[in-house]
Amino acid sequence: MADLRNNFVGIKSPNPFWLASAPPTDKAYNVERAFKAGWGGVVWKTLGEEGPPVVNVNGPRYGAIWGADRRLLGLNNIELITDRDLYVNLREMKQVKMNWPDRALIASIMVPCEENAWKAILPLVEETGADGIELNFGCPHGMSERGMGSAVGQVPEYIEMVVRWCKQYTRMPVITKLTPNITDIRKPARAAKAGGTDAVSLINTINSITSVNLDTFSPEPSIDGRGSHGGYCGPAVKPIALNMVAEIARDPETHGLPISGIGGITTWRDAAEFLALGAQNVQVCTAAMTYGFKIVQEMISGLSDWMDAKGHRTLDDICGRAVPNVSDWQYLNLNYVTKAKIDQDACIKCGRCHIACEDTSHQAITQFVNGVRHFEVIEEECVGCNLCVNVCPVQNCITMEPLAAGTLDKRTGKPVDPNYANWTTHPNNPMARQAAE
Amino acid sequence: MGTTQSGILGGRLPLAEYEANFSDLHPPLDKHEALVAADRCYFCHDAPCMTACPTSIDIPLFIRQIATGNPIGSAKTIFDQNILGGMCARVCPTETLCEQACVRNTAEERPVEIGRLQRYATDTAMKENKQFFTRAARTGRRVAVVGAGPAGLACAHRLAVKGHDVVIYDAREKSGGLNEYGIAAYKSVDDFAQKEVDYVLSIGGIEVRHGEALGRDFSLADLGERYDAVFLGLGLAGVNALRVEGENGAGVEDAVDFIAALRQSKTKADIPVGRRVVVLGGGMTAIDAAVQAKLLGAEEVTICYRRGKEHMNASEFEQDLAASKGVTIRHWLQPKRIALKDGKVAGIELEYTALVEGKLTATGETGIIAADQIFKAIGQTFDASGLGVLRMEGGRIVVDQEGRTSLAKIWAGGDCVLGGEDLTVSAVAMGRDAAESIDRVLAAAEPLASAVA
Numbered sequence: 019m020a021d022l023r024n025n026f027v028g029i030k031s032p033n034p035f036w037l038a039s040a041p042p043t044d045k046a047y048n049v050e051r052a053f054k055a056g057w058g059g060v061v062w063k064t065l066g067e068e069g070p071p072v073v074n075v076n077g078p079r080y081g082a083i084w085g086a087d088r089r090l091l092g093l094n095n096i097e098l099i100t101d102r103d104l105y106v107n108l109r110e111m112k113q114v115k116m117n118w119p120d121r122a123l124i125a126s127i128m129v130p131c132e133e134n135a136w137k138a139i140l141p142l143v144e145e146t147g148a149d150g151i152e153l154n155f156g157c158p159h160g161m162s163e164r165g166m167g168s169a170v171g172q173v174p175e176y177i178e179m180v181v182r183w184c185k186q187y188t189r190m191p192v193i194t195k196l197t198p199n200i201t202d203i204r205k206p207a208r209a210a211k212a213g214g215t216d217a218v219s220l221i222n223t224i225n226s227i228t229s230v231n232l233d234t235f236s237p238e239p240s241i242d243g244r245g246s247h248g249g250y251c252g253p254a255v256k257p258i259a260l261n262m263v264a265e266i267a268r269d270p271e272t273h274g275l276p277i278s279g280i281g282g283i284t285t286w287r288d289a290a291e292f293l294a295l296g297a298q299n300v301q302v303c304t305a306a307m308t309y310g311f312k313i314v315q316e317m318i319s320g321l322s323d324w325m326d327a328k329g330h331r332t333l334d335d336i337c338g339r340a341v342p343n344v345s346d347w348q349y350l351n352l353n354y355v356t357k358a359k360i361d362q363d364a365c366i367k368c369g370r371c372h373i374a375c376e377d378t379s380h381q382a383i384t385q386f387v388n389g390v391r392h393f394e395v396i397e398e399e400c401v402g403c404n405l406c407v408n409v410c411p412v413q414n415c416i417t418m419e420p421l422a423a424g425t426l427d428k429r430t431g432k433p434v435d436p437n438y439a440n441w442t443t444h445p446n447n448p449m450a451r452q453a454a455e
Numbered sequence: 456m457g458t459t460q461s462g463i464l465g466g467r468l469p470l471a472e473y474e475a476n477f478s479d480l481h482p483p484l485d486k487h488e489a490l491v492a493a494d495r496c497y498f499c500h501d502a503p504c505m506t507a508c509p510t511s512i513d514i515p516l517f518i519r520q521i522a523t524g525n526p527i528g529s530a531k532t533i534f535d536q537n538i539l540g541g542m543c544a545r546v547c548p549t550e551t552l553c554e555q556a557c558v559r560n561t562a563e564e565r566p567v568e569i570g571r572l573q574r575y576a577t578d579t580a581m582k583e584n585k586q587f588f589t590r591a592a593r594t595g596r597r598v599a600v601v602g603a604g605p606a607g608l609a610c611a612h613r614l615a616v617k618g619h620d621v622v623i624y625d626a627r628e629k630s631g632g633l634n635e636y637g638i639a640a641y642k643s644v645d646d647f648a649q650k651e652v653d654y655v656l657s658i659g660g661i662e663v664r665h666g667e668a669l670g671r672d673f674s675l676a677d678l679g680e681r682y683d684a685v686f687l688g689l690g691l692a693g694v695n696a697l698r699v700e701g702e703n704g705a706g707v708e709d710a711v712d713f714i715a716a717l718r719q720s721k722t723k724a725d726i727p728v729g730r731r732v733v734v735l736g737g738g739m740t741a742i743d744a745a746v747q748a749k750l751l752g753a754e755e756v757t758i759c760y761r762r763g764k765e766h767m768n769a770s771e772f773e774q775d776l777a778a779s780k781g782v783t784i785r786h787w788l789q790p791k792r793i794a795l796k797d798g799k800v801a802g803i804e805l806e807y808t809a810l811v812e813g814k815l816t817a818t819g820e821t822g823i824i825a826a827d828q829i830f831k832a833i834g835q836t837f838d839a840s841g842l843g844v845l846r847m848e849g850g851r852i853v854v855d856q857e858g859r860t861s862l863a864k865i866w867a868g869g870d871c872v873l874g875g876e877d878l879t880v881s882a883v884a885m886g887r888d889a890a891e892s893i894d895r896v897l898a899a900a901e902p903l904a905s906a907v908a
Contacts, residue, residue, distance in 0.1 A: 086491055086493065087494065369499050
């Protein structure tokens with residue numbers, strides 16, 4: 019049995035699956051249920067400063083996109099931070115932590131960008147016995163209009179400043195939650211590190227409008243005929259999140275900075291991919307909001323079974339394993355040559371590979387051979403682009419086969435060079451030529 | 456009453472049971488079901504389903520239009536090729552046409568539900584009475600169409616679209632041909648055939664004259680004189696005779712008459728059926744008669760076919776449907792004699808058959824099945840009266856690819872022509888293509904001296 023125990027910046031949990039700060043972690047009732055279901059940790063719904071709590075809209079808070087069978091692919095929300103009294107939240111957090119000492123309980127915090135505001139709330143949180151704090155610099159809707167959330171996360175100097183205050187006023191580990199609504203994710207990560215953060219968590223949600231009602235011309239979710247951009251999450255955002263996690267993991271300035279990976283994690287496989295790209299644990303929200311807390315059981319058993327099958331004993335065996343393989347384009351091996359190959363026994367003759375290649379790519383797949391509908395790769399034309407593989411509805415029907423060194427590439431008429439060579443040394447690269455001279 | 460009383464009786468079942476038995480065989484898809492079904496379509500390039508459709512409907516396109524929430528656009532894609540797309544969606548043996556060709560069969564042995572999706576789109580448009588066609592400026596040309604079945608209606612519609620004036624002659628009381636009289640009731644409920652006729656005719660420029668039969672009320676020569684062109688969509692009016700002893704006994708009936716009577720009945724309770732029924736034949740008509748006899752409350756229904764299962768014209772799906780309703784299908788049995796008692800059917804003596812050197816041969820071994828009603832479904836014949844010198848072959852009208860007969864100005868299509876396939880959808884294709892051919896010929900002819908405004 020693989021050991022799924024997680025130690026994230028000193029915060030221990032029985033597994034690496036935490037619930038992200040979001041509607042599912044709004045109060046003790048939900049969090050108790052989550053822990054009972056098996057979640058390793060919870061980041062409590064973001065706390066605001068003392069005083070009258072924020073208010074939410076009273077119409078729809080969520081918008082969505084779906085697959086044909088209403089499978090939820092992407093969700094957005096315009097719900098703000100907790101709309102419950104600060105002290106109610108703190109009391110409940112303390113009780114839950116006492117009830118579940120082996121689970122991680124993190125307090126998410128969002129208060130104005132003023133030193134006193136942070137100085138005031140940190141001791142209150144510390145008193146609950148929470149294992150750490152997460153600074154919400156991510157939410158892109160509503161609170162950002164008031165100079166909080168992503169409005170902070172988009173200014174590296176503010177991030178560094180607030181992180182510094184937090185490190186100064188609390189002994190609790192500090193996790194800085196980053197917004198993806200920024201050009202280069204490395205900048206806020208570097209700022210957080212400069213401020214002394216213990217870890218970063220990402221991604222928070224992406225600015226989005228999920229759809230427009232074509233009868234009323236209101237964006238969705240519609241509040242009395244108007245809509246506001248919300249925070250986008252769910253399976254659709256996973257590729258964006260994976261890249262941002264990898265960017266931070268492989269940046270020399272932030273390499274080694276602990277990352278809590280977030281963004282569309284729905285299955286154990288998604289989680290394993292985040293871990294491989296450098297996350298030390300993961301946070302989940304939309305999948306729980308879609309299917310309920312029980313999904314964590316699939317995640318735990320799936321990850322554990324996969325680790326067993328592959329001989330990985332602990333999370334350390336897999337964390338960051340893919341990071342060295344993330345590369346700049348310029349270092350990709352240009353002497354690696356692949357050709358598409360169609361398994362004629364598996365082919366169902368839908369013709370999609372042909373039309374995709376014919377209309378939009380390299381005219382490298384036949385439609386007819388000897389007058390019969392037959393789809394076959396023309397190696398003289400195939401550049402190995404992989405589009406046919408991606409549009410083929412049958413898994414493993416089309417595969418990309420690497421050409422062994424020395425074999426003839428029928429497209430170029432040259433044998434495949436056995437040596438690694440990339441753009442930096444390619445003769446067509448003017449910079450390379452300059453370097454050679 | 457009930458299923459066990461001997462004789463040929465109506466009202467064997469409670470009324471509610473009739474209603475349930477004769478409800479829609481394939482209930483319509485609701486919107487969500489349609490979206491899920493449509494999502495299974497791969498939008499194949501040069502799609503095999505489209506090639507398999509006699510009317511060449513752009514199936515991937517119409518399914519994609521459903522998937523994107525545009526069932527009206529989808530219906531237009533269907534009607535562009537097949538104005539009777541609504542009925543075809545119900546009665547096409549899709550399992551041997553588009554759905555057999557679906558690449559999903561290769562992938563997972565379950566095709567996209569093309570027929571039901573087609574029905575979803577066409578129902579949506581017809582429910583809104585959405586019309587997609589307007590007539591071109593009137594040409595002043597007049598075309599006679601004989602037969603208001605699928606071939607004739609498709610031909611008339613396309614001619615009307617082109618601006619020609621059409622008169623349809625039909626011997627029966629209602630339009631629709633086999634759609635109205637020849638299809639099992641549970642395949643076309645709620646008077647759909649008549650609704651479809653109304654939908655087709657709403658294009659305008661088409662007059663239908665009922666109760667007028669070729670060879671009885673007018674001749675082909677008459678039409679040739681009075682019209683610029685003539686299309687014959689006559690269908691098959693005759694039925695084959697058994698030619699065995701007892702054939703004229705009470706209780707020996709033509710399956711097509713039984714099927715027609717069922718379609719015209721509102722409650723079905725008024726349609727008498729035997730306790731023990733034998734249906735002779737191996738095609739769709741045999742299945743339709745047998746299944747409906749069972750649904751009317753017959754205790755025992757047996758189809759006897761003189762060849763093997765593999766020779767049956769009825770599709771696998773139809774055979775399974777019959778079996779699921781409790782019909783017994785027996786093979787390699789041909790009728791030898793119908794036993795009568797007091798002039799009424801009491802049973803049928805059948806003789807086993809076998810293929811000997813490729814030839815169907817009676818083995819001499821016989822057996823008797825007790826029956827009080829026997830339906831003949833052993834094929835229909837073409838009644839060629841009134842056609843004069845029109846070239847025929849094998850008892851059917853000879854036409855070329857465009858539907859032209861041996862006589863100038865005369866076109867034909869549907870079951871009455873050589874190569875007719877006994878399929879609504881094929882008849883529609885032939886009617887439509889003949890209309891295009893007629894239009895080309897009329898357009899090439901001298902313009903009328905006084906064009907009608």
